[in-house]
Structure formats: C-alpha cells, structure tokens
Amino acid sequence: MSSSDVVAMDGPDRSKDSPRDSRDLPSFMSSCYPITLKFMDVCYRTKIENKSKWNFNLSHVVGKSSSDQRSTTAIQERTILNGITGMASPGEILAVLGPSGSGKSTLLNAISGRLTGHGVTGKILANNRKMTRPIMKRTGFVAQDDVLYPHLTVRETLIFCSLLRLPKTLSKKEKVLVAESVIAELGLGKCENTIIGNTFLRGVSGGERKRVNIAHEMLINPSLLILDEPTSGLDSTAAYRLVLTLGSLAQKGKTIVTSMHQPSSRVYQMFDSVLVLSEGRCLYIGKGSEAMNYFESVGFSPCFPMNPADFLLDLANGICQLGSSQRDKSNVKQSLIDSYNTMLAPKIKTECLMESATDATRNIDFIGSKQHRNNSSDRISISIWFNQFSILFQRSLKERKHESFNILRVFQVITAAILAGLMWWHSDFRDIQDRLGLLFFLSIFWGVFPSSNSAFVFPQERAIFMKERASSMYTLSSYFMARIIGDLPMELILPTIFLTAAYWMTGLKPELNAFLLTLSVLLGYVLVSQGLGLALGAVIMDAKQASTIVTVTMLAFVLTGGFYVHKVPSCLAWIKYVSSTFYSYRLLIYAQYGDGERISSTLGCSDRGSFTASCKFIEQDVGGQISPLLNAGALMFMFVGYRLLAYLALRRI
Numbered sequence: 261m262s263s264s265d266v267v268a269m270d271g272p273d274r275s276k277d278s279p280r281d282s283r284d285l286p287s288f289m290s291s292c293y294p295i296t297l298k299f300m301d302v303c304y305r306t307k308i309e310n311k312s313k314w315n316f317n318l319s320h321v322v323g324k325s326s327s328d329q330r331s332t333t334a335i336q337e338r339t340i341l342n343g344i345t346g347m348a349s350p351g352e353i354l355a356v357l358g359p360s361g362s363g364k365s366t367l368l369n370a371i372s373g374r375l376t377g378h379g380v381t382g383k384i385l386a387n388n389r390k391m392t393r394p395i396m397k398r399t400g401f402v403a404q405d406d407v408l409y410p411h412l413t414v415r416e417t418l419i420f421c422s423l424l425r426l427p428k429t430l431s432k433k434e435k436v437l438v439a440e441s442v443i444a445e446l447g448l449g450k451c452e453n454t455i456i457g458n459t460f461l462r463g464v465s466g467g468e469r470k471r472v473n474i475a476h477e478m479l480i481n482p483s484l485l486i487l488d489e490p491t492s493g494l495d496s497t498a499a500y501r502l503v504l505t506l507g508s509l510a511q512k513g514k515t516i517v518t519s520m521h522q523p524s525s526r527v528y529q530m531f532d533s534v535l536v537l538s539e540g541r542c543l544y545i546g547k548g549s550e551a552m553n554y555f556e557s558v559g560f561s562p563c564f565p566m567n568p569a570d571f572l573l574d575l576a577n578g579i580c581q582l583g584s585s586q587r588d589k590s591n592v593k594q595s596l597i598d599s600y601n602t603m604l605a606p607k608i609k610t611e612c613l614m615e616s617a618t619d620a621t622r623n624i625d626f627i628g629s630k631q632h633r634n635n636s637s638d639r640i641s642i643s644i645w646f647n648q649f650s651i652l653f654q655r656s657l658k659e660r661k662h663e664s665f666n667i668l669r670v671f672q673v674i675t676a677a678i679l680a681g682l683m684w685w686h687s688d689f690r691d692i693q694d695r696l697g698l699l700f701f702l703s704i705f706w707g708v709f710p711s712s713n714s715a716f717v718f719p720q721e722r723a724i725f726m727k728e729r730a731s732s733m734y735t736l737s738s739y740f741m742a743r744i745i746g747d748l749p750m751e752l753i754l755p756t757i758f759l760t761a762a763y764w765m766t767g768l769k770p771e772l773n774a775f776l777l778t779l780s781v782l783l784g785y786v787l788v789s790q791g792l793g794l795a796l797g798a799v800i801m802d803a804k805q806a807s808t809i810v811t812v813t814m815l816a817f818v819l820t821g822g823f824y825v826h827k828v829p830s831c832l833a834w835i836k837y838v839s840s841t842f843y844s845y846r847l848l849i850y851a852q853y854g855d856g857e858r859i860s861s862t863l864g865c866s867d868r869g870s871f872t873a874s875c876k877f878i879e880q881d882v883g884g885q886i887s888p889l890l891n892a893g894a895l896m897f898m899f900v901g902y903r904l905l906a907y908l909a910l911r912r913i
Contacts, residue, residue: 286426286430286438292481292513292514294350294483294513296349296386296388297347297348297349297371297384297484297515297517298346298383298384298612299344299346299384300383300613301343302343302345302380302384303343303380304340304341304366304375304380304381305379306337306338307337308336308338341363341366341540342541343541343542344540345612346533346545347608348516350483350513351511351513351514352515352516353507353517353518353530354516354518354533354535355519355520355523355548356518356520356535356537357520357523357534358536358537359521359573359576364489365519370384371384371486372401372486373396374401374730395484397480398483399483399484399486400477400478401477402473402477402490403473403488404489406470406473407724408472409456409659411456411658411662412659413454413455413456414451414452414454414464414472416658418443418472419435419436420651420654421439421479421733422438423436423651424652424733425479425480425731426479428647442475443475446474446475446505466498467494467501471505474490474506482514485514485515487506487519489519489521490502491503491523491527496527499527500524500526503527504530506518522569522570522573524569525567525569527569533545533547534547534548536551536575536576538576538596539593541597541600543576543596546604546608551572552568555572555575555596558595558603559595560575560592578592578593580592645735648734648742652734652738652742653742655742656742660750664751665753672709673754673757674757674761676705677757677759677761677762677765680698680701680762681761681766685767686766687768697823698766699845699848699849700823702762702782703818703845706755706785707814707817707844708811708814709789710793712811712814713793714792715793715796715797715807716807717793717794718797718798719801719802720803725910736911737907740907744903747790751786751790755786756779756783759778759779778848778852781851784844784896785895788840788895788902791906792813793806793810794903795906797906799906814841816839817839817840817841820836820842821842821845840895843891843895844891847892850891
C-alpha cells in the first residue's frame with residue numbers, strides 16, 4: 261500500500277477525493293441488481309448427545325457389558341426450524357420477529373448460506389434459482405455481535421476493509437472512494453476519525469458501531485442484505501434511526517431481511533413484511549400492517565391498544581389474555597399454528613412457486629462469475645498475496661501498537677528492569693552464584709511475560725478472523741504471516757529497553773560483544789516464548805484455558821531449566837530438553853563466561869580439593885555445557901515449530 265493510501269486513511273483532501281459525484285465511483289457501486297429471495301419448507305435439525313448418568317451407574321450394578329454401557333448415551337435430534345416458508349422482494353424490509361430461542365438467527369444463517377452440513381433441508385432461491393456462489397457475492401450478512409478492532413478509527417476500519425474486500429480490478433484510489441461513499445451514505449461522517457472502542461475504551465456510540473458493521477457489508481454494494489438483530493443494545497431512538505437507514509437502502513432496490521427481538525411501534529411501522537416465529541414454527545407471514553387484522557380474524561386481539569410488536573411477541577410466547585380469562589400457553593400456540601397452516605401457508609407457498617424469471621438473474625450470474633474467476637486467480641497470484649499481506653501488516657501495526665505499548669505493560673517492564681538493577685547493582689564478576697541467579701531471572705521473566713500475553717492473541721481475534729474469512733477477504737497464510745511479522749518490532753522493543761537498562765546497572769560483562777550476544781539470546785528467547793503462547797492459544801482457542809496451560813508449561817520449563825535442580829528425576833529429565841528456558845539459560849551463561857576457563861582459574865577451582873560453592877556452580881552450570889550452536893539450533897527449531905503448530909491449528913477453523 262502506497263504512502264498516499266496511508267494519508268487517505270488519516271484524512272484526505274475532501275476537495276479532491278470526495279465521492280460526492282457518483283461518476284467518480286466504480287460502476288458496480290452505482291447500480292443494484294434486484295434479488296427476490298424465496299425460502300420454502302426450510303427445516304433445520306441438529307443432533308444432541310444426551311448422556312444419562314443414572315443409566316451409566318445402573319449398568320455397573322446390573323453387570324451390563326461395555327457395549328451395552330455405550331448404548332446409554334442417547335443421541336437426540338432437535339428441530340430448530342420446522343417448515344418455514346417466506347419471500348422477500350427488492351425495495352422491501354422483511355422483519356423476522358419472535359422471542360429468544362425461536363429460531364430467528366438460525367433462519368437468517370440458513371437463508372444466507374452460512375449453515376453447512378446435512379441439517380438444513382428445503383429450498384432457498386434467489387430469482388427462482390439456487391443460491392450460487394456468484395449470487396452469494398452479492399449478499400451481505402451483518403452478525404448480531406459488533407466484531408471490530410477497537411483501536412482503529414471508523415475511517416481506518418472501512419478503508420482497510422475496502423482494500424481487502426473489493427476486487428483487484430479496482431485501483432486503490434477507487435477503493436478509498438468507495439469507503440468514503442459508504443461513510444457518507446450511512447451518516448458516519450461526524451465520527452469517521454473516532455476510534456471504534458470497546459467496553460474498556462471509549463469510542464463511537466452503540467448506534468454508530470452498528471452502522472459501521474453495516475458499512476462493512478455495504479462496501480460490496482449487496483443486492484441482498486441480511487441483518488441479525490441489528491438494534492440489540494440500542495435505545496429506541498438509536499434503533500429507529502438505524503431502521504431509517506435500512507429503509508433508505510431498501511428504497512434503492514435492495515432486499516433487506518432482518519431479525520428483531522422487540523421493536524418499538526414506530527420501528528414496526530417501517531416493516532413492509534413480517535414473519536413471526538415461535539419455537540421454530542411460523543405463526544404469521546405477510547404485510548406488517550395486516551398482522552393485527554389477521555390475528556383478530558382468528559380470535560386473538562389485545563384488550564387495550566398496544567404496540568403490535570409487543571402483542572405478536574406475547575402470542576409467540578403463548579400469552580393471550582381475553583377479558584379476565586387467560587388461555588393456556590400450549591392451546592394458544594397450537595391454535596395459532598393450526599390457523600397459519602390452514603389460512604396462510606397455502607397462500608404463501610403458491611406465491612413462492614410462481615415463476616418470475618428476470619433479466620437481473622443473468623446480470624448477477626455474469627458479474628458474479630466474473631468476480632469468481634478473478635478471486636480464483638487471486639488465490640494463486642503471488643502479487644495478490646503480497647498485497648493482502650501488506651494491508652494486513654499495516655492494519656496489525658496500527659491496532660497492536662496500542663496494546664503492545666500499553667502504559668501498564670511499559671510500567672511493568674521498566675519497574676522489573678529497575679528492581680533487577682538495584683538488586684544486582686554492580687555485582688561482582690567473581691560472585692558466580694549471584695550472577696547465575698540474575699541470568700536465570702532474565703530467563704524466567706522473558707519466558708513467562710511474552711508467552712502469557714501472546715496466549716490471548718488468537719482467542720481474542722477469533723470472532724473477527726471468522727467474520728472476515730467468511731467474506732473471503734484474505735487467505736489464512738497472509739493473515740498469519742502479517743500477524744507474526746507485525747508483532748516482531750513491538751515484541752522486541754520492550755526487552756531491548758529492559759536489557760539496556762538492567763545490563764549496565766547490574767555490571768554484567770562490560771564489553772560490547774558480550775552485550776550484543778546477550779541481547780541476541782534474549783530477543784530470540786522472547787520470540788520462542790511468544791511462539792509457545794501463540795501455539796497454545798491457537799490450539800485451545802480459549803483465552804483463560806490457554807493462559808492456564810501456558811503458566812503450567814512455563815513452570816515445568818523453569819523447574820527443569822538447570823538453576824534450581826541439577827539432578828532431575830529420570831522420569832522428568834526429558835522436560836529440560838524441550839524447555840526453552842534450559843537452552844536460553846545456557847546461552848546467557850556462555851555470553852558472560854564463555855567455556856568457564858577464565859572464571860575457573862580466577863577462583864582457583866582447577867586446584868584439587870576445591871569444593872567451594874562457587875566452584876560447584878562453575879562445574880555444574882558453566883562447565884561442561886552443550887555446544888552453543890546446538891543450544892541456538894534448539895531455540896531456532898522451537899521458533900519455527902511453535903509457529904507452524906499455531907498455523908496448523910488455525911487451519912482447523
């Protein structure tokens with residue numbers, strides 16, 4: 261990415277680059293190819309293992325065989341969606357309503373093609389044809405959770421996404437113009453230079469964060485936009501403004517399908533069509549303005565004027581009060597299901613079966629196929645890979661610098677350096693025991709510190725990674741390499757500052773070569789420790805569990821590192837050969853004392869009968885070392901091995 265693009269992120273000259281004239285935008289942004297979405301008899305079933313503890317214990321009592329014991333683990337099939345049929349047309353908003361657990365999110369994932377496996381049945385059609393890959397590229401999906409990098413500004417977020425997601429046929433300037441156009445279209449201009457923020461970092465408001473998520477999908481100018489509860493967590497005014505934005509998008513010919521938990525009355529009035537779900541079954545589908553009349557016609561009406569959405573939610577929960585009486589929940593739901601199957605289901609199925617072939621279908625297939633061919637070539641193009649790597653690398657630097665140079669983290673490192681300098685202030689070269697204690701302290705601190713921090717990296721970024729990979733924004737290898745290389749300059753600055761301060765305060769070997777060798781060993785050890793944390797984090801994919809395993813692993817490495825115990829029990833002796841602490845400690849000793857002959861002769865340890873504590877340390881720690889090249893080779897092997905393990909673990913997901 262050129263320097264001009266970086267300037268564009270920070271704030272371009274609006275007079276030159278502002279996309280106020282639609283002629284400046286790429287052609288695909290100035291047109292919308294209408295999609296009529298139909299879904300017929302959509303069902304989704306999932307299998308759940310139900311292990312009966314009582315049956316298992318009883319099997320021991322009655323003496324069942326192991327094969328009989330295994331049979332007590334029952335696999336039950338649960339129906340999440342049961343024969344859902346509906347249709348969404350261009351220029352309209354279809355709202356899926358229902359209580360929590362009714363199947364709203366599952367339905368949206370099914371019609372967007374995000375549910376894989378054999379659990380989904382039924383037909384999902386776009387313009388009376390199956391949802392092919394080209395049409396999927398004209399479909400935007402906005403998940404319920406706001407998954408964004410907190411330290412990037414709104415502008416940076418959308419420009420990075422634009423550079424990664426838009427086709428290679430567009431120039432970088434055109435991609436930036438697309439991002440600016442979406443910012444203006446969704447009313448994000450006032451907050452474009454504000455960071456996204458999160459729970460602990462003040463940033464944009466909740467409504468603005470939702471619009472940024474929608475903007476992610478608007479960059480591709482989707483013909484079909486699917487949103488999973490976009491108003492969750494917003495107050496009624498912010499929710500109304502967001503739905504107004506969706507309404508303006510629908511007026512441009514887009515098909516909008518969204519789920520809502522409990523919309524306000526004025527939000528409800530903006531829905532063209534409504535689909536009401538209850539426990540995976542449909543209770544109503546049709547125009548939102550006709551819903552109350554329909555339910556009144558089947559014997560259900562509110563006792564007093566109320567928000568239609570609230571009334572529909574009560575019915576979906578099986579709650580209905582008529583005067584002083586209250587109907588039974590099961591009777592309410594069954595009555596509504598029977599009424600739907602009798603009165604509405606045949607009508608909606610007839611409408612969905614009507615053929616309405618349009619020229620737009622061929623246009624979508626043509627454009628989508630062309631993009632598909634381009635993306636297929638992207639996967640094998642080295643230049644595209646390096647372009648993705650460059651963009652991801654710059655994004656990683658912008659995002660990670662705030663975390664790597666967090667005030668508390670810098671304070672922690674500087675404090676540790678000062679304490680070490682004061683504790684070992686100008687220690688004597690001949691005080692071998694204290695010196696070895698200092699070197700082992702370096703191994704402990706710079707083993708635990710980077711490994712513990714890096715264990716959180718992939719678990720914390722998993723949601724963003726999954727979201728962007730689902731949109732085919734980049735390859736796994738380009739993301740991984742940008743993440744690994746992007747961390748190097750930031751992970752190595754703090755240990756360099758630490759050693760520069762502590763080395764001269766503690767009076768370690770006052771030679772430049774010795775200092776540079778010690779620094780090289782320490783930095784290499786930091787990278788190995790970081791790789792260990794990355795690997796365990798990627799394998800476990802749970803931040804707390806990964807942190808615990810890292811702590812236990814580093815504890816084993818420290819105990820077998822060669823300072824505390826020299827005669828390690830034979831059953832545990834193998835641990836030191838996989839311990840990065842063991843090899844780094846040996847290399848740090850070599851950087852200060854070489855092969856130990858000089859210090860040995862200085863202390864007179866070569867004389868027979870010399871059994872002082874210092875001579876013991878020289879004999880056991882300094883003397884008789886493994887070749888420094890073998891130690892360095894072991895650390896290099898771990899450096900590569902841990903990162904390869906992390907990459908393979910990420911491929912699973």
